[in-house]
Structure formats: structure tokens, C-alpha cells
Amino acid sequence: MADTITIRSDSETEHALDVLTRDGSSRSAAIRQAVLEAALRKERAVALRRAVLRMPIGEPDGIDIGEEIARGREGER
Numbered sequence: 001m002a003d004t005i006t007i008r009s010d011s012e013t014e015h016a017l018d019v020l021t022r023d024g025s026s027r028s029a030a031i032r033q034a035v036l037e038a039a040l041r042k043e044r045a046v047a048l049r050r051a052v053l054r055m056p057i058g059e060p061d062g063i064d065i066g067e068e069i070a071r072g073r074e075g076e077r
Contacts, residue, residue: 007031 009017020030 005031 007013016034017027017030020034021027025033
């Protein structure tokens, strides 16, 4: 048997529940579905971040962007 979870709602949460239950879903089903979807989004975001961090960035081109910007702003001082 599943555990019972109690939440304290506020006006934003109540509005969200109203939106999620407009199709006739129960509050319990809407909350359960929202939790599952939020977890899936978070897992996908973590996987995407990891994939981006694993991407090869190539070889440095020898250009120091900070130096280039500083050189371009020398006349502004």
C-alpha cells in the first residue's frame, strides 16, 4: 500500500490544483502525476547537463577574450 502524503497548500497551489483537475482528475491523481512529471523533467535536465559537460570543447585557439576586451576598452578609461 502507498504512503499518504500531506501538503500545505496556498493560493498558488490551489490555483495549480484547479488547473490540473479541470479535466475531472482527482486532486490525488493530479498531484501524483505532477510529482512524476517533475521528477522526469529533473532527471532529463541532469542527464542533459552531464551530456553537455562531456562534450568535447575542442582545442584552444590561443585568443584570450578577456585581454581582447580589455584592449578594446583602454580608450574608455
